[in-house]
Amino acid sequence: MSKWVINENLCKGCGICIERCPMKILAFAEHLTPKGVHPSSMTDESKCTSCAICAKSCPDVAIQIYKEEK
Amino acid sequence: MKQVFGKTKVLSANPTHYCPGCDHGIVHRLIAETLEELEVADKAIGIAPVGCSVFAYDYFNIDFNQAAHGRAPAVATGIKRTRPDSIVFTYQGDGDLAAIGTAEIIHAANRGENITVVFINNGIYGMTGGQMAPTTLVGMKTQTSPYGRDAATMGSPIRVSEIIATLESPAYVTRVTVNTIANQMKAKKAIKNAFTLQKEKKGFSFVEVVCICPTNWGKKPTDAHKWLAENMLPVFPLGTFKDIHGIEKA
Ligand SMILES: Cc1ncc(C[n+]2csc(CCOP(=O)(O)OP(=O)(O)O)c2C)c(N)n1
Ligand code: SF4
Ligand code: SF4
Ligand code: SF4
Ligand SMILES: [Mg+2]
Numbered sequence: 639m640s641k642w643v644i645n646e647n648l649c650k651g652c653g654i655c656i657e658r659c660p661m662k663i664l665a666f667a668e669h670l671t672p673k674g675v676h677p678s679s680m681t682d683e684s685k686c687t688s689c690a691i692c693a694k695s696c697p698d699v700a701i702q703i704y705k706e707e708k
Numbered sequence: 709m710k711q712v713f714g715k716t717k718v719l720s721a722n723p724t725h726y727c728p729g730c731d732h733g734i735v736h737r738l739i740a741e742t743l744e745e746l747e748v749a750d751k752a753i754g755i756a757p758v759g760c761s762v763f764a765y766d767y768f769n770i771d772f773n774q775a776a777h778g779r780a781p782a783v784a785t786g787i788k789r790t791r792p793d794s795i796v797f798t799y800q801g802d803g804d805l806a807a808i809g810t811a812e813i814i815h816a817a818n819r820g821e822n823i824t825v826v827f828i829n830n831g832i833y834g835m836t837g838g839q840m841a842p843t844t845l846v847g848m849k850t851q852t853s854p855y856g857r858d859a860a861t862m863g864s865p866i867r868v869s870e871i872i873a874t875l876e877s878p879a880y881v882t883r884v885t886v887n888t889i890a891n892q893m894k895a896k897k898a899i900k901n902a903f904t905l906q907k908e909k910k911g912f913s914f915v916e917v918v919c920i921c922p923t924n925w926g927k928k929p930t931d932a933h934k935w936l937a938e939n940m941l942p943v944f945p946l947g948t949f950k951d952i953h954g955i956e957k958a
Pocket of ligand 3: 652697
């Protein structure tokens with residue numbers, strides 16, 4: 639299961655999550671959603687710290703964050 | 709895997725009609741999370757304004773009403789007085805609250821109605837395509853101030869929080885913003901303080917949120933958040949102007 643889960647139908651491609659991710663691992667995807675948006679996408683989940691800054695920055699609450707249990 | 713961030717169940721599953729990057733969605737979430745955390749969602753009643761957030765009732769899983777332009781504080785007064793155990797709040801833009809609704813907000817505040825007002829100050833009429841608001845900055849170009857707002861003929865930005873704070877009755881008056889994660893956390897705290905005071909029947913609470921309107925500012929959302937910090941915050945300083953119960957220190 640992924641740490642970073644996006645509901646692409648909610649993403650409007652505003653880019654705020656991409657700019658704010660401290661690890662710089664988010665980028666616009668190549669593909670278009672049915673809304674005609676290049677959605678935010680994960681480029682390297684191994685670097686994701688599950689900090690949730692991206693999710694809390696999203697005005698459309700499109701991102702959910704999970705963390706590995708110790 | 710444990711979920712560390714997910715959508716609160718007080719927000720509906722509907723996609724919003726807001727423009728990409730618009731702060732309305734962030735403030736909706738902060739209110740919804742607060743209602744969930746205070747366990748008052750089942751008795752919460754929101755009043756939507758006229759403005760971009762006119763459809764706010766579609767985005768929350770709580771009871772909602774929608775008032776004529778600027779009249780939300782009057783509608784909230786009626787609902788709260790007939791259902792005093794409800795948690796009643798208005799959600800209003802600056803065109804709605806600070807222009808056409810100036811009388812309603814001042815008198816609801818002055819009567820100390822036990823309601824919460826969330827005031828979205830984005831310095832413009834968003835919904836109608838970017839006309840000048842009472843909160844538009846001097847020099848800012850809008851559809852109705854194409855050469856920039858001229859203070860000599862159009863007046864200067866109205867600081868609503870400072871005005872409300874001069875009244876005797878209001879319990880809590882504060883100005884926050886959501887342009888960064890740190891500021892968003894402070895905004896959440898302020899919204900929670902406001903609803904906590906209402907829950908404890910301690911009077912009128914007012915939270916102004918300085919927000920972006922990337923579409924009518926003609927800026928990318930990420931640039932708009934920086935522009936807000938550099939241009940809006942010097943005119944609309946963050947801070948608490950009234951806190952008669954000392955909730956921020958509690
Ligand atoms: C009585 C009346 N007058 C004017 C209008 C037109 N109108 C609709 S929304 C709006 C201003 C909205 O601006 P604001 O409250 O700042 O909300 P925003 O869209 O920026 O969130 C105006 C003037 C109206 N709908 N009804
Ligand atoms: S959770 Fe943190 S590290 Fe992971 S993608 Fe989001 S902002 Fe980046
Ligand atoms: S912040 Fe939300 S809407 Fe904006 S690009 Fe990221 S996921 Fe999409
Ligand atoms: S016009 Fe402005 S306030 Fe309205 S939804 Fe678009 S960005 Fe938000
Ligand atoms: Mg406005």
